[in-house]
Structures are given as C-alpha cells and as structure tokens.
Amino acid sequence: xxxxxxxxxxxxxxxxxxxxxxxxxxxxLSIASVASLQIGSLVQRRxxxxxxxxxxxxxxxxxxxxxxxxxxxxxxxxxxxxxxxxDPRYPETHRYLRKLYADPITGxxxxxxIQSLDKSGIVGVFSLSDSEPIKxxxxxxxYVEFTGKTSYRDWKFVVSPNLSHQAQx
Numbered sequence: 001x002x003x004x005x006x007x008x009x010x011x012x013x014x015x016x017x018x019x020x021x022x023x024x025x026x027x028x029l030s031i032a033s034v035a036s037l038q039i040g041s042l043v044q045r046r047x048x049x050x051x052x053x054x055x056x057x058x059x060x061x062x063x064x065x066x067x068x069x070x071x072x073x074x075x076x077x078x079x080x081x082x083x084x085x086x087d088p089r090y091p092e093t094h095r096y097l098r099k100l101y102a103d104p105i106t107g108x109x110x111x112x113x114i115q116s117l118d119k120s121g122i123v124g125v126f127s128l129s130d131s132e133p134i135k136x137x138x139x140x141x142x143y144v145e146f147t148g149k150t151s152y153r154d155w156k157f158v159v160s161p162n163l164s165h166q167a168q169x
Contacts, residue, residue, distance in 0.1 A: 042134070045134055046134055046135070047104075048104040048105050049104075049105075049133060049134060049135050051104035052103070052104045052105055052127060052152065052155065053143065053155075055101045055103075055104060056125065056126075056127075056155065056157035057142075057157065058097065058101070059081075059084070059097070059101070059111075059125045059157055060124065060125070060157040060158070060159060062084045062096035062097045063077075063078060063084065063096075063122060063123065063124065063125075063159050064159050065096045066078050066083065066084060066087065066096050067159065069087070069094065069096075070089070071089055071090070074089045075089075075120055075121055076120070076121070077116050077120050077121025077122055077123060078121050078122050079120075079121050079122070080113075080122070081100055081111065081113070081122070081125070082100070084096040084097045084100075085097055085098075085099070085100065103127050103128065103129070105127045105129040105131060105152050106127065106128055106129050108128070110128060111125045111126065111127070111128065112125065112126040112127070112128050112153065113125055114126065114156060114158055123158055123159045124156055124157050124158030124159060125156075125157050126152075126153055126154075126155060126156045126157065127152040127153060127155060128153065129151070129152040129153060130151050130152070130153055131151065131152055132150055132151060133146075133149065133150075133151070133152055133155070136148055136149070143155075
C-alpha cells in the first residue's frame, strides 16, 4: 500500500507548529508582563521613598518653625501634629503646615511621633511602616544617619538642637 501525504495531512501538521508557536509567544508575553509589573512596582516604591524624604523634611522644618516661634511662657514643642496646622498658642492663625500629609509608604495620615526628653511635646516624626527600604545608602548629608537602616520606621525626622535656638529635648 502506497500512502501519500494529502492536503489535509499537511494542514494538520502545520497546525501543530502554529499551536506550538502560539504557546511560545504566550509564554514570552507572560514573562515580559511579569517583569514590567515588577519594575513598575519598584519604581513606585522608589517614588514613595523620595516623597517620604521630602514630606519628612517638611514636617521636621514645621516643628523647627513651631519651636522657634514660641512666645514667652508657652510650651516650646507641639503636643500633636495638629498644632502644626493651627498653633494654639496664638489667638490668630499661625500655620507651619497647610495640611497633614499622608505617609507615602503606608498611605495613611498616621505618623509615629518622637517625644522630647521631658515629654512636653513632639520633636520628630517617622513612618509606621516596617517594610525594608530600597535605598540603603548614598543619602544627602542631612539624612546620612539613614544609611543601612533596615526599616522605614528607622528613618527618623528629628529636630536637631542646633536647628532651633534654646530647644529643650
């Protein structure tokens, strides 16, 4: 019996190669999609870190301004972050921040606060996130102490005694 390949046999044989080609293409697209999602997530976290550094600096400066604007006979440190929005020591409105920023890492408006040594008020803030930072070094001089920290919680934005005159920590 002499068997010759017919038109239908070639069609099925080509269909197998086409199917295999489509499977390989789907696998390659899947790998590329996962890689781009991971890169996007990494870029988003890096942006959140940069925002944390900026917002932390703004809050640190606001606390410094609050301390430096203390009228005689009043507490030097804010008792809460709300005091930075409207200073309760003055009858007219004194603002050191326009709004309380959300923590860019957690997305919440809640911040950890650092109390002064005499527990009279706040001298700094920090993120409540226990996540590990991407940036572990190469910080600007004012944040060199963040080098090697293993958690965003360790990035403490504290008023330095030499930034405010007569500040009591």
